[in-house]
Every structure is written in C-alpha cells, then in structure tokens.
Amino acid sequence: MLHEKLSAIYDNVLRRNPGEIEFHQAVREVLESIGPVLGKHPEYAESKIIERICEPERQIIFRVPWTDDKGEVHINRGFRVEFNSALGPYKGGLRFHPSVYLGIVKFLGFEQIFKNSLTGLPIGGGKGGSDFDPKGRSDGEVMRFCQSFMTELYRHIGEYTDVPAGDTGVGGREIGYLFGQYKRITNRYESGVITGKGLVYGGAQVRTEATGYGCSFFVQEMLKARGTSFDGKRVVVSGSGNVAIYTIEKVEQLGGVVVACSDSSGYVLDEKGIDLDLLKQIKQVERARLDVYAQRRPHATFVPGRSVWEVPGEVAMPSATQNEITGHDAATMVANGLIAVGEGANMPTTPEGIKVFQEAGIAYGPGKAANAGGVATSALEMQQNASRDSWTFEFSEQRLQEIMRDIHDRCLATADEYGMPGNYVAGANIDGFRRVADAMLALGLI
Numbered sequence: 414m415l416h417e418k419l420s421a422i423y424d425n426v427l428r429r430n431p432g433e434i435e436f437h438q439a440v441r442e443v444l445e446s447i448g449p450v451l452g453k454h455p456e457y458a459e460s461k462i463i464e465r466i467c468e469p470e471r472q473i474i475f476r477v478p479w480t481d482d483k484g485e486v487h488i489n490r491g492f493r494v495e496f497n498s499a500l501g502p503y504k505g506g507l508r509f510h511p512s513v514y515l516g517i518v519k520f521l522g523f524e525q526i527f528k529n530s531l532t533g534l535p536i537g538g539g540k541g542g543s544d545f546d547p548k549g550r551s552d553g554e555v556m557r558f559c560q561s562f563m564t565e566l567y568r569h570i571g572e573y574t575d576v577p578a579g580d581t582g583v584g585g586r587e588i589g590y591l592f593g594q595y596k597r598i599t600n601r602y603e604s605g606v607i608t609g610k611g612l613v614y615g616g617a618q619v620r621t622e623a624t625g626y627g628c629s630f631f632v633q634e635m636l637k638a639r640g641t642s643f644d645g646k647r648v649v650v651s652g653s654g655n656v657a658i659y660t661i662e663k664v665e666q667l668g669g670v671v672v673a674c675s676d677s678s679g680y681v682l683d684e685k686g687i688d689l690d691l692l693k694q695i696k697q698v699e700r701a702r703l704d705v706y707a708q709r710r711p712h713a714t715f716v717p718g719r720s721v722w723e724v725p726g727e728v729a730m731p732s733a734t735q736n737e738i739t740g741h742d743a744a745t746m747v748a749n750g751l752i753a754v755g756e757g758a759n760m761p762t763t764p765e766g767i768k769v770f771q772e773a774g775i776a777y778g779p780g781k782a783a784n785a786g787g788v789a790t791s792a793l794e795m796q797q798n799a800s801r802d803s804w805t806f807e808f809s810e811q812r813l814q815e816i817m818r819d820i821h822d823r824c825l826a827t828a829d830e831y832g833m834p835g836n837y838v839a840g841a842n843i844d845g846f847r848r849v850a851d852a853m854l855a856l857g858l859i
C-alpha cells in the first residue's frame with residue numbers, strides 16, 4: 414500500500430516514464446517502504462527529495478555502429494543513466510543483453526542509488542548498457558563493439574564523474590577492451606575510470622568474486638540471526654555467470670551444498686554438489702551451454718526449459734536476472750522447505766513472490782542489500798587506484814565481509830526502528846534512502 418503523498422508521486426512516475434515497467438516496479442518497491450520516514454522527516458517532502466530521486470540527473474542514449482567478422486555493419490543502441498550523484502560519482506555496471514532498453518537501465522540505476530548508499534562508501538548511482546548480444550560473437554567482434562561503445566561513452570565518464578563496471582554480459586574481457594579504448598582516446602592512464610579491471614592493469618583482488626562472495630556473507634548473517642548456518646544446508650542457485658559461480662564457491666566454503674544452477678536453456682541438478690572446476694571450465698573458458706555439464710558428469714541431470722526453482726532447497730540464491738521468481742515459484746519454494754533467500758541478481762523476485770516470502774516468514778535479503786558486495790569492492794578498487802596501492806586477497810575479502818555484516822546489521826536495526834522487525838526490504842530501502850536524502854538536503858536544490 415502506498416502512502417497518499419507517495420501514491421501521487423508514483424502516478425507521476427508512471428505518466429512521465431511510459432512503458433518502462435521494470436523502472437516502475439523498482440520505484441514502487443522503494444516508495445512502499447519509505448512512507449513511515451516521511452512522518453519523521455517532513456523536510457524530505459518539503460524539498461521534494463523523492464520526486465527528485467525518481468528523476469535521473471542525466472540520461473544518455475547513443476548509436477553504436479560496429480562490423481562483424483564478415484564485414485557486415487551492425488547498429489546497436491548504447492545507454493548510460495547518471496541517476497544520482499549526491500553521495501559520490503555515479504557508479505554502476507554496464508549490461509550487454511538484447512533485452513536492454515531505457516526501462517531496464519533506469520530500474521538498475523535507480524536500485525543502484527540505494528544499494529551504493531547502503532555500502533556506506535562515497536558512490537552515487539548510475540547504470541548503462543546496450544542491446545548488443547555478445548552470445549556467439551568472436552573476441553574480435555566483442556572488441557570492436559566495445560571500442561565503438563567507448564568511443565561515445567568516454568566523454569561522459571571519469572574518475573570523479575561516472576565510473577562504470579561490469580554486469581550481465583560484461584565481464585573481464587569486455588572491461589579490458591573498454592578501458593583500453595578509453596586510455597587510447599584520452600591518452601590518460603586513468604585507472605579509476607572503470608572497475609572490474611584485470612589484476613595486471615589496475616584491478617583489485619576479490620572484485621571478480623565480490624558479488625557472489627558478498628551475497629553468501631549476507632545470507633550467512635541472516636542465518637546467524639536465526640540461530641543457524643550454511644552448514645549442511647541444501648542450496649539452489651540460478652544462473653551460471655559471474656555472480657552464480659562465486660556464490661557457489663563461497664557457499665561451498667561455508668559448508669553449504671549447492672545442488673542446482675541454471676542458464677537460459679535450463680538447469681542442472683547435481684545431488685553430489687556442483688563441481689565448480691567443471692562449471693568454470695564450461696562457462697568461463699568454453700562459454701558453452703549448461704547441458705555440457707551433464708554430458709561430462711554422468712550422475713548429474715540437465716533439465717531443459719524449466720525453472721530451477723522447482724528444485725527443493727533450504728536456501729535460494731537467485732543470481733541470473735530480474736523477475737525470475739514468480740509468486741507461483743515462491744509458493745513452491747516455501748512448500749519445499751525454504752528458509753532463506755539471498756538475491757545476487759537485481760530484482761529477481763516479482764512483487765507477488767516477495768509477498769509470499771514475507772508472509773511465510775522467510776529470511777528474505779533483497780538484492781540492493783545482499784548483492785551490494787560487488788559495487789562495494791568496486792569502491793575499494795577506486796580507493797586502491799587513487800592511492801596507487803594494491804591490497805592482498807585476504808585483506809580485501811575481510812573488508813568485504815565487514816561491509817556485508819555492517820549492511821546486514823543496519824538493515825535489521827532500521828527495520829526494528831520502524832517497527833518492522835526482520836523486514837530486510839524495509840530496512841534496506843529506508844536506510845539507503847535516508848543517507849541519500851540527507852546528502853541531497855545538504856547540497857541544496859540541485
């Protein structure tokens with residue numbers, strides 16, 4: 414239910430951003446949480462902080478022409494939405510996927526404002542990407558696309574302005590090509606302009622692993638708050654990309670058994686626990702489909718075209734894409750003995766699914782809190798770049814774990830403060846919002 418004032422703001426968002434359904438969904442979820450804050454802080458409403466937060470500071474849309482290996486010309490569309498810079502330079506990843514359009518980039522950028530605020534680090538919110546599909550493209554094609562994308566993007570970004578990173582379809586290979594082109598065009602070795610870089614040219618230890626590791630640490634804290642742990646728990650993960658792979662790795666180190674993971678073709682079920690070396694070989698080296706996993710590990714089964722959420726598990730860690738858990742999926746998961754959900758992906762659960770989890774008393778960690786370890790470690794990468802320093806793996810992982818513990822504790826404390834104990838959604842939205850709102854008030858009408 415939306416507070417009356419917030420309902421009018423939401424209607425205005427719908428009117429001003431027609432057809433951008435994912436953006437509407439993300440805005441609504443935040444507005445549903447912050448009603449009680451307005452009662453305590455009338456100054457936010459007087460200064461129209463919420464209306465301003467819902468309007469990006471800047472939206473950039475550009476043409477990205479490139480040639481494939483046969484010489485054919487292709488035209489894609491590039492985006493960068495610089496949403497909010499009250500806390501620091503715009504910060505957020507780039508997504509390359511055919512489904513990308515303005516509504517997706519705005520939902521991701523909007524989420525990023527509150528997520529980045531929750532990290533406690535000085536980073537604003539932004540996001541970008543393209544409807545380019547890297548699937549099946551050669552390294553040369555991906556490089557030419559990235560170079561063309563950066564040939565426009567470079568003028569909008571900078572260490573103190575806007576700092577992109579990876580997201581779906583953008584990993585170490587793409588970040589290398591993007592940074593290489595930025596360096597070439599600007600003639601500046603500005604390491605802090607992009608994060609997720611390779612370790613040999615200014616990247617930070619643990620950034621590759623950070624989102625999955627961080628999400629696992631967050632779930633570890635949620636389980637601890639309920640007097641239990643990962644030890645011996647049956648865990649289901651969706652996706653098999655960056656977030657999923659390092660979630661599986663850390664969950665296994667923490668004593669859980671990940672029995673299933675997926676890609677857009679289906680899921681694998683491996684009752685002995687996912688063989689991570691094999692999964693990394695198939696996904697990171699061969700860039701192949703998941704059915705290959707079952708071909709090489711005969712006791713595992715590949716189930717094509719079905720949702721991984723039909724596999725029973727006590728812990729679910731969605732790490733693929735938005736709206737992948739429907740209300741129906743959530744009800745099945747609860748009936749199958751689910752106790753906790755940690756969202757590695759951004760907005761993977763539909764509003765109906767969230768309602769099911771919350772009504773069933775599941776420990777539900779929303780993406781903007783649970784997956785904040787990726788961007789937090791990006792901020793640590795910026796810190797190391799600025800000081801020309803390079804930390805060890807152990808120290809970086811320890812910082813990540815502290816940050817995730819702190820986010821977890823603040824979400825719980827804020828939910829308590831507002832009379833909604835155990836509600837991580839309310840805790841994350843309110844705590845993330847307050848910090849941005851206070852900074853916006855302090856900075857005047859900008």
Ligand SMILES: NC(=O)C1=CN([C@@H]2O[C@H](COP(=O)(O)OP(=O)(O)OC[C@H]3O[C@@H](n4cnc5c(N)ncnc54)[C@H](O)[C@@H]3O)[C@@H](O)[C@H]2O)C=CC1
Pocket residue numbers: 506579580581582583584624651652653654655656657675676677678732733734735737757758759784785787788
């Ligand atoms: N990479 C990062 O540091 C962060 C990523 N995220 C979010 O995590 C999610 C995954 O991102 P990455 O792992 O980086 O991307 P990725 O490109 O490395 O992997 C995406 C995975 O999701 C799978 N997938 C996509 N659509 C699917 C579908 N409809 N059904 C089943 N599987 C599907 C793909 O097959 C692939 O395995 C996204 O929501 C992203 O926004 C969130 C925070 C940080």
Ligand SMILES: O=C(O)CCC(=O)C(=O)O
Pocket residue numbers: 504505506507528576577578579580608759784785787788789791
């Ligand atoms: O590391 C970053 O800057 C962004 C990571 C990201 O895209 C996200 O948190 O969704």
